[in-house]
Amino acid sequence: MIGQLTGLVSHVEGDHCLIDVNGVGYVVSASSHTLGLLPRPPEVARVLVETIVREDAIQLFGFAEADEQAWFRLLTTVQGVGARVALAILSVSRPSLLWQAVHAEDRTAFTQAAGVGPKLATRLLTELKSKVARMPAPASMSGHVMASGGAGETAAKGGGSGTDGLEQDALMALEGLGFRRAESWPIVARLIGENAGAGLDVIIRLALRELAR
Structure with missing residues (x-):
């Protein structure tokens, strides 16, 4: 194994x-x-x-993250959710959003994923509610993908609730401009890590430059 x-x-x-x-x-x-x-x-x-x-x-x-792996395991316990569907869900919704969605009984975080319709999304909410209630809110940027610079250097160098809020604001803004979260997430996460201290306007401008390619 x-x-x-x-x-x-x-x-x-x-x-x-x-x-x-x-x-x-x-x-x-x-x-x-x-x-x-x-x-x-x-x-x-x-x-x-x-x-x-x-x-x-x-x-x-x-x-990249232990939170994502934990949610993969959790999602695949639901009937009708295989590994590919679980990855599709995690491609459009981070663990923090899934945690919030289950507590708020919001199907949107699931139905955005390929292969997840309203019926399966409802089943996910129903079956995950009791399990998620025992879980702490996931950390969003505790990356485990390591670059070659050393044991403490991660590809996602940003961290903490501040970058999480910045990331979500940037994703919402880009979504409003017509970009899917699945394509925006990797770019936004990387840009936040590469541009420590950058404001929302800078991250959005840099992200648009890459997405426009």
Whole structure:
């Protein structure tokens, strides 16, 4: 059972990446958020891994944050939610938003994901309510994707509730301009980490510059 991988990020494509560990390439599926936090190839990264063994395949799912991995496990306990659907949900809604959505009984955070209709979203809210009630509100920027600079350096260098608020404000503004959260999240998270102390207007301007490409 593989629980963590540390190696060179060979490439990132679509919904997965290839991590080279001592010459062995591991295909790791991940949310758009986690893929956006990976350092650029060929830098070294460390990802948390969930291994799913099936009769016909062994699949690896990677996570930048322990919160995201915990929610992946939680989501896949719900009937009708497989690994791919769980990743789709985590690509459009971060753990902090899912936690809030379950408490507020708001289906939107789930129905934005591919493969999740109103019926499944209602089931998610119903089955997760009692489980989430026992969980603390998740930290949003405790990244575990490590760049090669050292054990304390993460790809998501920002942290704390301040950056969380900035991130959410930026995402809401970009959503209002027509950009999907799934495509905006990785860019906004990285820009906040790279531009410590930057205000909302700066983050939005930089994000628009990249999204316009």
